[in-house]
């Protein structure tokens with residue numbers, strides 16, 4: 001016991017001197033002109049003040065913003081976090097001076113295990129590796145031509161989705177929206193990555209392992225106090241074990257696809273491979289040479305395809321659940337949407353991808369969902385490429401710069417009755433001029449803006465609009481009698497409904 005205390009004291013002393021040294025000596029004894037922020041405790045800064053509040057960081061920040069304004073600092077252990085929340089400063093940092101704020105901060109040892117040392121688009125530092133990986137993804141996966149070519153994947157997954165929810169409703173009397181949407185989106189993304197139709201059981205396993213990866217990579221004490229890393233050896237060991245499980249699960253799919261591509265389509269175990277050669281995301285990675293690493297190894301491919309599946313699943317499923325909540329709670333909105341669908345394809349037609357692009361009400365509804373319920377209240381952590389200033393304050397190169405974007409859509413000086421869910425605002429009201437890419441100005445940014453904007457935002461929006469249109473065309477959605485819809489939110493990677501939505505569905509053909 002004494003030994004542990006001695007060790008902690010020693011570590012604390014070391015931490016203190018390191019902290020003191022970094023904060024004072026580099027500026028010749030003058031403190032850096034960091035943005036203001038809540039006074040912290042010695043050594044640990046605001047870290048334990050946040051932990052002791054026992055609520056998620058986003059709620060702590062929501063309160064601090066009121067006190068400290070559009071740019072403030074939180075000293076989270078050894079990590080300096082600069083929180084930026086005003087439209088003007090966000091636009092300045094991410095658009096006008098985009099290249100200066102386009103990097104990512106250092107990663108914890110556990111995150112490095114899963115990213116293979118930052119070999120993923122989302123975690124790579126701003127530089128040639130990130131540029132090559134991102135450019136490849138955009139040109140191989142997100143072009144309008146490729147999206148069109150892969151339309152059959154969504155058709156297949158959406159049809160399976162409709163059968164599944166109908167069966168679930170017959171069995172239970174209601175449909176659990178989130179779990180079904182997650183599974184369907186996940187199956188679409190897996191097929192886009194590998195060009196393979198795999199069984200629902202296998203999809204569920206991949207979905208569950210990737211969820212475990214997300215949990216294990218959540219920030220922990222050593223992320224803020226790296227000096228404590230040696231005390232977290234067990235967690236690192238567990239992470240390595242989980243990484244092995246992830247690789248064992250995903251690598252066989254990569255190998256099957258490689259065999260299929262290399263044999264020119266002749267080797268096709270279980271006839272799983274269905275996308276033509278070149279149409280799957282992983283095909284583009286087989287021959288890709290990236291700066292400083294050369295040809296990508298199998299484990300790096302595992303990281304890159306897992307990134308796509310993780311990045312696209314929760315975000316889209318969350319938006320679908322919130323959208324359906326409002327359709328269930330406000331039948332007037334649902335009727336308007338249904339009318340638009342029937343006016344476009346008729347009662348018995350099939351909604352195609354080309355149809356949803358032309359439907360203004362569904363587009364307004366999806367935008368209002370992103371405005372009222374942004375899946376993430378922050379974009380991913382950014383970092384400055386070199387020490388710079390913002391809003392008159394210093395932003396050190398090793399600080400995490402966190403853009404608190406949820407505030408933008410809660411601001412009553414920008415949005416009329418911001419708490420109200422009203423898709424019409426995007427047709428004739430305060431949302432008409434919104435540009436989600438933020439180029440002209442920032443009123444909402446569910447996908448981030450600037451150089452790090454979600455590269456797949458058009459694809460994500462398409463998945464949501466198409467599923468929503470197909471679900472509302474086929475069924476009338478009503479509250480399930482014993483499960484009144486509850487809009488209380490909670491944080492689970494994205495901001496989701498605390499009590500997942502359960503809805504009753506009535507086939508429209510009756």
Ligand code: HEM
Pocket residue numbers: 121122123134307308309311312313315316319375376378379380381446447448449451452453454455456457459460461464
């Ligand atoms: C509707 C669903 C989606 C939402 C709301 C969403 C949102 C976001 C946000 C907020 C970011 C961070 C931007 C920043 O750090 O500034 C991001 C990054 C990213 N997203 Fe999405 N996303 C969605 C769907 C997808 C899909 C379907 C994919 C893949 C097919 C994807 C792949 C990525 C990647 C690779 C990044 C990292 C970009 C970079 O660092 O350069 N996302 N997304």
